[in-house]
Amino acid sequence: MFATGGLAAGFFWPMLLGLYWTRMNQWGAIGGMISGIIIYMIGKKFYTPLAMGMDPIMVGLAASLIACIVISMSTKPSDERTLRIFWGAKPIED
Numbered sequence: 001m002f003a004t005g006g007l008a009a010g011f012f013w014p015m016l017l018g019l020y021w022t023r024m025n026q027w028g029a030i031g032g033m034i035s036g037i038i039i040y041m042i043g044k045k046f047y048t049p050l051a052m053g054m055d056p057i058m059v060g061l062a063a064s065l066i067a068c069i070v071i072s073m074s075t076k077p078s079d080e081r082t083l084r085i086f087w088g089a090k091p092i093e094d
Contacts, residue, residue, distance in 0.1 A: 002044060005040055005044070005056075005057045005060070006037050006040050006060075008057060008060075009036040009057050009064060010032075010036040010040070010064065012061060012064065013061065013064045014029035014032040014064070017029075017032075017069075017072075021072075022078075022083060022087055023072055023073065023077060024068065025072050025076070025077060027071050027075045028067070028068045028069070028071040028072030028075065031067040031068065032064040032065070032067045033064070035063045035066075035067040036060045036064030036067070037060070039056075039059055039060045039063040040056055040057060043056025043057075043059050043060060044056055
């Protein structure tokens with residue numbers, strides 16, 4: 001349960017936002033993974049029941065989402081060529 005919760009807290013939002021949000025970049029994904037896993041581990045170590053009996057995975061998921069969005073918005077976006085490779089419908093012409 002501990003490993004599954006850590007993986008979910010660390011990789012859920014970076015993977016989902018990487019698939020569906022064009023502004024997501026590598027730094028946002030790395031920040032989301034690190035913050036989600038660390039917050040989840042701290043929550044499990046010093047576990048006190050959260051509101052309505054929630055597991056610390058909820059806090060880890062929230063921290064991961066916030067970190068992904070904030071870091072992606074505050075760093076340089078991906079270049080146009082990379083966005084066209086993954087999101088564009090036209091083939092790339094060099």
